[in-house]
Amino acid sequence: MAIIQQILFVAALAVAAWFVTKRYKFIRDNINLGKPENRKDRPSERLSIMLRVAFGQKKMMTNVTVGLMHFVIYVGFVIINIEIVEIVLDGIFGTHRLFAPYLGAVYPFLINVFEVFALGVWLVCVGFLTRRYVTRVGRLQGSRHEEMSWRWPQLDATLILTFEILLMTAFLTWNAADTVLRAQGVAHYDVPVAGDFLISGLLTPLFEGWNTTALIAYERFAWWFHILGILFFAVYVTYSKHLHIILAFPNTYFSKLEPKGEMKNMPEITKEVQLALGITQPDPNEVPAEIGTFGAKDVFDLSWKNLMDAYTCTECGRCTAACPANITGKKLSPRKIMMDTRDRVEEVGRNRDANGGTFVDDGKTLINDYITVEEINACTTCQACVQECPVNINPLEIILQLRRYKIMDEAQAPASWNAMFSNVENNMAPWKFSPSDRFNWADQVNS
Incomplete structure (x- = not known):
């Protein structure tokens, strides 16, 4: 019987490893669909940001209660899973609590740490479910412009929280049943453990009336x-x-280090403007740069970091809750921008894999088919979404690239914007009067 369990365990481990490896390769290839972008400068500063934001949960602590809850569930789940090392080895070799005889008093101490965090994860998951379905925190319900895509994210979060509750329950009750079997001296479970287990020890009365067969089965x-x-x-x-x-972790490491308000210009256009203004002189030997597309029409036109942002999105809704355009009833939702970008990347990736590694035009694009012009034009570029994101995602970069494409490549801009562009071009200011008249208001003040 033991050898059958070992075979089944190794098979389950191999199947899971195969699926995880395949999926991560798919995601990596999808992220690499984006354009190259150098995010390897200033490594020490990047490491500091990653440790503070990703590991230290710095931006989650704006709400201390929620921040601590998230910290418990995140760190707790990671620490608890350290025990997987022993479980995996037990499964492969058919042993039971392999490390107990070697670690002595340290072993029950470690299990107690795991159990305390397991209880913490259990309680926090119940708390998060309560926030979703009892107190009904607004940003967790989806904004008025996200109905089309909100059912699955809502179910996804519920499934994860429920599943973690079940996993922690199984972990604690497994330890409790094992303690009772060990106390009874049942073969295979009679492993010397130098101490009691803190949390599961409180659950042992639930199993003390069971017979040996039932205990082993559970x-x-x-x-x-x-x-x-x-x-x-x-x-x-x-x-x-x-x-x-x-x-x-990688997403915060590759964060944008420039000031949030600094927008990326297209070098070719910048040079053109400088030439027109006489700031630089043309080089007769230089071959004119060939510009394919202004901005971004589809995910291929975004950078790999934009696509990593889309995959990293936690769908927490902090960006949308802080967006002034969304608050005032506009159609824009930064969260939806990221979710739509991820959905499009997934679709493109499946298309590529179905066609032998080559994407076949499917007649769709990120702008128009996933994200509408009304959404991107509502953005005020205030950076609120960028500031609020707990993992340093930048929805604004995607919005600006899509907007740049619609305006510069398809010449689709609102009439009021075109008037402003014309004024900037002719008068070097958004207003429709000559630069020489800018200080006329001062004459009226003085008079």
């Missing part, structure tokens, strides 16, 4: 449920918004 069920659940979670998270558990 202990095996809880053990298998816990480890298979973690393997399933490892696969599922790659399809879920909870991918940010992994991508938050």
Whole structure:
């Protein structure tokens, strides 16, 4: 029987590893669809940002209660899963609590740490479900412009929270049943453990009236449920918004280091303007640069970092809740911008893989088919969404690139914007009067 369990365990481990590897390769290839962009400068500053924002949860702490809850569930789940090392080895070699005889008193101490965090994760997950379905925090319900895509994200979050509650329950009750079996001296479970378990020890009365067969059956069920659940979670998270558990670290490391308000200019256009203004002189030997597309029409025109942002999005809604355009009833939702970008990248990736590694034009584009002109034109470029994101995602960069394409490539701008552009070009200011008349108001003040 033991050898069958070992074979089944190794098979389950191999299947999970295959699915995870395949999915991560798919995501990596999708991110690489974006244009190159250098984000490797100032490594020490980038490392500092990653440690403060991703690991230290700095931006989550604007709301201390929620920040601490998130910290518990994040750190707790990571720390608890350290025990996977022992579980995996036990599954492969058919042993039971492999490390206990070697670690002595340290072993129960470590298990107690894991159990305290497991209880913390359990309580926080219940709290987060309460925030979603009882107190009904507004940004967690989806904004008025996100109905078309909100059902799955809502279900996704519920599934993850419920699943984590079940995993923590299995972990604690498994330890409790194992403690009772160990106290009874049942073979295979009679492993020397130098101390009691703190949290699961409170649950042992639930199992003390069970017979040995029932105890072993439950202990095996809880053990298998816990480890298979973690393997399933490892696969599922790659399809879920909870991918940010992994991508938050590289995404914050590759954060934009320039001031938030600094926008990227197209070098070719900048040079053209400088030539027109006489700031620089033309080089007769220089071959004119060939510009393919202004801005971004589809995900291929965005940078790889923009696409990583889309995959890292936690869908928490802080960006949309802070967006003044959305607050005042405009159609713009920065969260939807990121979700739509990710959906389009996924679609493009499936198209590429279905056609032997080459994308076949499907007649769709990110702008128009996923994101509308009304959405991007509503943006005020105030940077509120950028400031609020807990993992340093920048929806504004995508919005500006899409808007640049519609205006410069398709010449589709509101009439009022065209008037402003004309004034800037002719008068070097948004207003329709000569630069020489700018200080006429001062004469009226003095008179």
